[in-house]
Amino acid sequence: xxxxxxxxxxxxxxxxxxxxxxxxxxxxxxxxxxxxxxxxxxxxxxxxxxxxxxxxxxxxxxxxxxxxxxxxxxxxxxxxxxxxxxxxxxxxxxxxxxxxxxxxxxxxxxxxxxxxxxxxxxxxxxxxxxxxxxxxxxxxxxxxxxxxxxxxxxxxxxxxxxxxxxxxxxxxxxxxxxxxxxxxxxxxxxxxxxxxxxxxxxxxxxxxxxxxxxxxxxxxxxxxxxxxxxxxxxxxxxxxxxxxxxxxxxxxxxxxxxxxxxxxxxxxxxxxxxxxxxxxxxxxxxxxxxxxxxxxxxxxxxxxxxxxxxxxxxxxxxxxxxxxxxxxxxxxxx
Amino acid sequence: xxxxxxxxxxxxxxxxxxxxxxxxxxxxxxxxxxxxxxxxxxxxxxxxxxxxxxxxxxxxxxxxxxxxxxxxxxxxxxxxxxxxxxxxxxxxxxxxxxxxxxxxxxxxxxxxxxxxxxxxxxxxxxxxxxxxxxxxxxxxxxxxxxxxxxxxxxxxxxxxxxxxxxxxxxxxxxxxxxxxxxxxxxxxxxxxxxxxxxxxxxxxxxxxxxxxxxxxxxxxxxxxxxxxxxxxxxxxxxxxxxxxxxxxxxxxxxxxxxxxxxxxxxxxxxxxxxxxxxxxx
Numbered sequence: 001x002x003x004x005x006x007x008x009x010x011x012x013x014x015x016x017x018x019x020x021x022x023x024x025x026x027x028x029x030x031x032x033x034x035x036x037x038x039x040x041x042x043x044x045x046x047x048x049x050x051x052x053x054x055x056x057x058x059x060x061x062x063x064x065x066x067x068x069x070x071x072x073x074x075x076x077x078x079x080x081x082x083x084x085x086x087x088x089x090x091x092x093x094x095x096x097x098x099x100x101x102x103x104x105x106x107x108x109x110x111x112x113x114x115x116x117x118x119x120x121x122x123x124x125x126x127x128x129x130x131x132x133x134x135x136x137x138x139x140x141x142x143x144x145x146x147x148x149x150x151x152x153x154x155x156x157x158x159x160x161x162x163x164x165x166x167x168x169x170x171x172x173x174x175x176x177x178x179x180x181x182x183x184x185x186x187x188x189x190x191x192x193x194x195x196x197x198x199x200x201x202x203x204x205x206x207x208x209x210x211x212x213x214x215x216x217x218x219x220x221x222x223x224x225x226x227x228x229x230x231x232x233x234x235x236x237x238x239x240x241x242x243x244x245x246x247x248x249x250x251x252x253x254x255x256x257x258x259x260x261x262x263x264x265x266x267x268x269x270x271x272x273x274x275x276x277x278x279x280x281x282x283x284x285x286x287x288x289x290x291x292x293x294x295x296x297x298x299x300x301x302x303x304x305x306x307x308x309x310x311x312x313x314x315x316x317x318x319x320x321x322x323x324x325x326x327x328x329x330x331x332x333x334x
Numbered sequence: 335x336x337x338x339x340x341x342x343x344x345x346x347x348x349x350x351x352x353x354x355x356x357x358x359x360x361x362x363x364x365x366x367x368x369x370x371x372x373x374x375x376x377x378x379x380x381x382x383x384x385x386x387x388x389x390x391x392x393x394x395x396x397x398x399x400x401x402x403x404x405x406x407x408x409x410x411x412x413x414x415x416x417x418x419x420x421x422x423x424x425x426x427x428x429x430x431x432x433x434x435x436x437x438x439x440x441x442x443x444x445x446x447x448x449x450x451x452x453x454x455x456x457x458x459x460x461x462x463x464x465x466x467x468x469x470x471x472x473x474x475x476x477x478x479x480x481x482x483x484x485x486x487x488x489x490x491x492x493x494x495x496x497x498x499x500x501x502x503x504x505x506x507x508x509x510x511x512x513x514x515x516x517x518x519x520x521x522x523x524x525x526x527x528x529x530x531x532x533x534x535x536x537x538x539x540x541x542x543x544x545x546x547x548x549x550x551x552x553x554x555x556x557x558x559x560x561x562x563x564x565x566x567x568x569x570x571x572x573x574x575x576x577x578x579x580x581x582x583x584x585x586x587x588x589x590x591x592x593x594x595x596x597x598x599x600x601x602x603x604x605x606x607x608x609x610x611x612x613x614x615x
Contacts (some may be wrong), residue, residue, distance in 0.1 A: 056345060056346050057344030082584070092350075115448075115451075131457055133354055135615070144338075182345035182346075
């Protein structure tokens, strides 16, 4: 159906793209290494033999639709769900035997908020520091600093319940930092937030990244992955289907630009063959046609010359959404 | 002052941190409950006085005045109030212990998921179970102590061994708390709690010798009392408060043994069901 893959990036391009990774050094041993990592529930395989490594200082993402196995992977890394098969080392420790010790060095932001609604914002941080065995004065010092960092200092004495979704997420992030984690695990950190709240959250995560915190996150938003991740793996149906930096993945599996054509209802079905050869790859979705090419405008011109007049035309750069579509034949968001 | 959020080199593999001892991690779970309790302490203490006052007044004095027209021949000068007080002590603590093992535990596992938040830290699943059990024991100790003070106020204790009835009542409560807690950890909704309270706790409250000697029951239903942990607790508290342990030390030992076995087994099961639940997510 589709023509050949976009050309592989040259080594020089590969290197240039890799250079955007700030702190990952080839020499440093990985903080996480997984080989053949598998999670089974009864007869259902949630994670099916995946391999990956996360280097110190890296922002590493798992991108995939709901049910791809992202959360199961995160829970195994978080040492709250036992590995069914394969090998997993976290901070050079074995989650089977050293779960509590590994957890003492992790900062976890779960998919669903697990804040204590009956305590105040500040108390939530204080008690969480105590769970890690920190002295009370140290908990208090860090709590105040973290409240500043997530811009909740003026809400410290309020109960958690009336906070907005974005504020609760920020509090959860502050909470996960109370033990100065070597590794932060964020499971869909911005799902369900409005755009403004998401940008504020991204800004805080970006700052953490700059400060040398290693981030591992899952997301089904390609813009989130592009904003935050130095490197990511695309997961689909319990397996990893591609790996690289966002730019690498777009280079490898998509074209520079995409022309999107929308037609009046019924018109798209009558086009058969008329678009062939206009672009290096054509993807027909129920509501629009995507034409992949390095120059989108050129495609639009060529289509007009053929007498094709879409109701609406959009030329844009390729995103990870296109990569995902290419790899799985399906769109990413439900 | 430098901030721990300052830019730095990314953390590497580093050292393997020491494993925190269980007493410490269990202590952190208790600290959380204590932090919550500070908010409701006054209302809770008030209620702890209210229940025994109401019951002892209504049943002990009201009903007792009527019952005392036919005194017990085996115990010189025993009033109904004195008979009732140890039973109510054990039964009240049992009810509190059951409640504490149901709704607050389901809340932490299902509603606000704070036990899952704890489980993401060095705290183990068993620590969360044991920490909650210790906390419930502390709560029940407070309730039992307040109850004992009210009993003294009513002049309803015949022996200073009343002091020992406090831990026995707490043990009675725990013999209900721990198995129920193990069960709660397997539930995702409170649907079955109503049935447990209606068909389990309430009948035991009525048929375990709390209000009358079980010898007054028809012989057919008497075994209900023997297998009821509450009866063991009620009778042990009564033996202490009426100073009759010496009459049958073996029976007293059996009472304590049954309660300890139940509470201990329940705790072991709770540790396992908590682990299974927290791992499943």
